[in-house]
Structures are given as structure tokens and as C-alpha cells.
Amino acid sequence: MSIHVEQAIIHAITQNKEGQLSCRLRPQPLLNGTAVEAMVDELHQTYSSKAGKGFGFFGVNGDDGEANPAFKDALQSYLSNELGFVEFSASAGKLLQEELSKYDFSQGGFLLLALYQHMATDYLFVALLNAKSSMTVLDDMELTQNDHLDLANLQLAARIDLTEWQRDSESRKYISFVRGRAGRKVADFFLDFMGCVEGINAKQQSKQLMQAVEDYVAEGDLTKDERQECRNRVFEYCQEQVETGIDVQLKDLADELAESGMESFYDFAVQGEYELEENFPADKSTLRQLKKFSGTGGGVSLSFDSTHLGERVIYDPVSDTILIKGVPANLKDQLDRRLKSN
Template identity: 30%
Template sequence: MSINNLIVHEIQKCEGEKKALLIARPNENPVDGQATLISAQVTNLFNRSGMNTGRFSNPSGSDTGSQLPNLLSKHFTNNIFADFSLFTKECAAEYLKYLEQVEEAEGGLLWFNHFELHDTQFLYIVLLKRKSGIVLSADLSLSQVDQIETEKLHMALRINLTAWQSNDEGRYIAFRFGRAPKFEKEYFTQFIGCDEPKVASKETKKLVDLTSAFCQTEEFAPKQANTFKKVVSEHCQSKIEDNEPLTMKELATEVQAKFSVEQANKFLDIANSDDFKMEKELFVEKAALKKLTRLSGSSRSLTLSFDADLLGESITYDSSSNALTFKDIPKSLLKQLQTLA
């Protein structure tokens, strides 16, 4: 990640009050080691579970609704912000309008970060909170200071500026909430002006179900099905690591390279069918993707989870009796069993 612009503004507002106060930083924060460290922490938190994706309801902007697209159109041209400080101040003032409509909401720190990754321009708008901390001075005395809370994320937005500016039809907006209550989620979504947001975990589950449905349609043997699922999983994992959305077209190309043109076309046909209606691109959530290559289940007294490719090898299933037989039991479990024998 190459940081181009960075600035933090503060919005002061107490719970139970409507009035909010914007304390705007006059110029950009320096992109130093501390800024780089916090940026990395924010990115790490952002890429965890709970992602929502979408696009602006009015990508070119309008007089009604969210003014964020208007502000971007006004300030962002040729991959640069003419005046990043002014853009963020106007953006923060717009955020203030939505915040003041909710008495229960509190203020915080608005973190604006314009960065470049893989020749693509991005913008973060993140709500951070303060917390109290203890520091030890040079004379070993203790004192209390205010710190930025980086252990958890409250609300955050990431815009793929390159995709938005090129009028891409994909879902160039990604946003997530930490443990924000419903009323905060609502005003933040209104501030963004997102069109029909999709939940990444649900979209990933659809992809897992699609892959299983394709394997059944092709009547793959268990080993073939596991091989196919691994190809899909590995391609998805690479997108997760690069913080990029998965496109169905790219995935079909991967299927074509590892299997055949016919199977790639069939895969896309099922993806576009009424049963699935997959988006052209989606953000994959790692936790939901695990179901593609692992089998698991639990009851009140039993939990089982294992790699799918063990089925038919060290684990066998008898459909007539609904029984699983395990070989090569993990040593830690085996020791526990032997003590009970």
C-alpha cells in the first residue's frame, strides 16, 4: 500500500445530544511511521468478517441523498485530489448532518486515507474512537493519556476510486461495521449512499452452494469434486490475500485452465441461473469459504470438522447406516482414548 494522502478530523458529540461539533485539522497529517502502522492495523481489521459491498445509488451525484459522489466528482480527477484537506472537511461536514439526526450516536475521529494498491486508487473513511491508556515516563512515573483505539473497528468505508471513476458496473464500495448498534449502521449507510448493499458472508455462501451444485450436476466422484472445490477455493484465497474482489469471469477462466471450456461455460450458466443469480463480482469472506473444503457439524455433545478430501481416504461414510469410520486418529485424541480403555 502506498499512502498518497492522510488526514484525521474530530467530531465531538455526546450521547443524548443532537448538536455535534466538527474540529477540522487545517492540513494533512504527515505520512510517517506511525501513520503507516495505524493504516496497516485499520486494513487488517477491515478485512475481517462482516463485509458489505455495493455501489453508489447515484454514481455521478445528485441534489438529493448522499452527497459523497458529488464531493468525489468535485475533488478527485486524474487519480489525485486537488485539495485533499478541503475534500475531507466538506465530507466530514456532510457526515455531521447524518450524525446529528441520531441523538443516541456519539462522535469520534474520522480517518481519511487515500492510497494506491496494485495500480488502483482507493479511499478509506473510517470512524475511530479514543480510549484511555497508561504510559510510563522516563522517570518511571505513570500517567494517563488518550490513545486511538485500534483493537476494533467501529465503522469503515473503502471506495475503489479507479472503478468508480471508470463507471464500472461492479461493486466498488466495501464497508463494514464493528459492534455498532443498528442506529449507527443506518446513518452511516445513508451517508455512503450505497445501492442495495450485499453481505459478503451471504454472497460467499452462495458461491459455496454454487460450486457444490456444479459438482452434483457433473456427477463428479468425491475425489473429482474435492479437486474442483480446491481450485475454486485457492483462487478465492488469492483474492482475499490481495484484498481484491472475485469476478465470476476470472473464476470461470481458472476453471477453463484446470478443467475444460465446456465445464467453465456450464459453471457460468449455473451461476447466472435463477437458482443463484450470482453478482459479476463479490468480496469473499474467509470464514464462509471454509465450508468449500471442510465438512463440519455439531450437536450439544459432539463437534466434528475435517478436510473434505479425507472422505474416502482416512474417513469413510456408510450411507446405509449413516456411520462415519475414522482411521489415523490425531495423536492427542488417541492418547485421551487410550487412558479410558
């Protein structure tokens, strides 16, 4: 496995018939080392592959939303050996119960806290997991129903990069979190319970990077193929950073483009009005536009490689039309059959 679990524990937050929430605390860490390692490894991979994560930091009184410092204080007490892991987790469980009690929509769940290492980095993973029913066939071929943790459906989860937080307390991105399906608002209560406020916006930084790249290649004396090669290098570098969980480094990215013979991309980016951080987490879905155009609306979906623009795909902004030369074979077959039936 790619991770090493130091500590892990689960507490249950349940709701009674009157709708009141209570937190049932586990008195000791999870003991089954093999099962715990497998579970945390699966959650790590599932979480890392989640697109569009948000990034933030522990707020203090006076920040937006007047962040509650209780979770941060308890975590600091654990890291300084003033609290045990079980005591810290119990404090977190009670804080989450109190936060959930402010809302009508909550049904509770299982609060998982896992402290683990991956690639020489210490993380604290925090998630509110739900149970999911499934059917099992017993030895006598009889069916039985049981519940299991729904590890694949991570909707309320955050990961704290403890190494970065302890190394750079001024960082604004050492906490990452899953954005809800309808945007950040869905997960507000989960971030509030941890006292997390949003810091660096990965999507916005990626948009700014993409604009900087487009301006950069436009200023150079490059052919169409050379411009696209620059875009491809940027995308491939950022994709590798996302897959390994490492931030984009502007200076390293500039090195990837150094062979173009143009002005240093680093100098170009920092001197422009792009407001790019020296390093930031990339949003792969945004940067994919360097290689592919896509859009959906009004019952129409369209996607094509950016290399086709101006050749197989002709866009006329004045008439608001797109001309496609060489219709894909499977689409052509569908259209031909429909024309014949009409």
C-alpha cells in the same frame, strides 16, 4: 510499505455535557509523513483482513433508503479540483456530525479520511476511530496513562475504490464496508452519511458459486479425489483473490478447472440458475466449506475436513447422527479421564 498516501486528515466529533455533538475541524492535512504512512498502512492491512465485508455503491434519490448524495457530490467536486482536500473533508465531517445527531447511542470519535494508492488503485479510506487508554512506564519508572487511536478495532470503516468508480460508474461494489458485529444494521448510520446503499452481496455470491461447483463436480465422471481436487482449486483461487483484494473472475476460475476435461465451468455457471456476476468479491468464510465442514449449536461444536466425509465421519440424515471413527488423541484423552473419574 505497500501503499502511498496522497492525503490524510483527522477531524474530531465530540459530545458536550448536554449530549450535543460538535465537529472540531483540522485546518490542514496531517503533516508527519512517516507516521501517517505507518498508520494508513496498518489500517489498510487490518481492513483488508476483515472477513464478511459488505459491498455497495453511491445511491441516488429513489434508491432504497433515498440515499443522500451530499458526500458523493463533495467527493466528485474534490476529484474534479473544484474543492480542496481539506474543504472536502470538512464537508464530510459536518455530514457525519449531522447523521450522528439523529441517534442517542453516539459518543463521537475521530473521523479519518485517507486518500492512498495500493497496487495501482486509488482508494479513499473513511473511518470513525475511537481512542483507547493505555499505561506507559516513564524514564523514572513511574506509570502514566495516555490515550491512543484504537487502530486494531475497526468497527465503522469503509473504503471507496476510486479507480473502479471512475472507470465503471454502473458498478455496484466499488464501496466496501465493515459489517457490525450484529450485522449491517449497526453501521447503517455510517453508510447513510456517505449515501451508500448495498449492492453485491459477497456472501450470497459465494454461496451461489459453491452450489455451482458442487453441481458441476456432481455431473462429471470424477472420482471422489478428483471432485475434492476441483473444490480445492476453487478455494485456493478465491483465497488468493481475497488476500490480494481482487474480485473473483468467473472466466479465470474456469481456467483453473479446465484440466478436468469436463464442460467449461464458465458455460456451466452462466447457463445455470445461479445468478452469478461475471466478477464479484469472494467471502472466504463461506467458501471454506469447500474444504471443511463446521457447525456449532446446543453446546456442541464440530469441525472436520471434507475429505473425511463418508470415511472417518459418517453422517446419517435419517437418524440425525454423525459417527466419528478415530477420535482425535487430545479429545480421546479428555474423554478417557472423565470416564475414569465417573
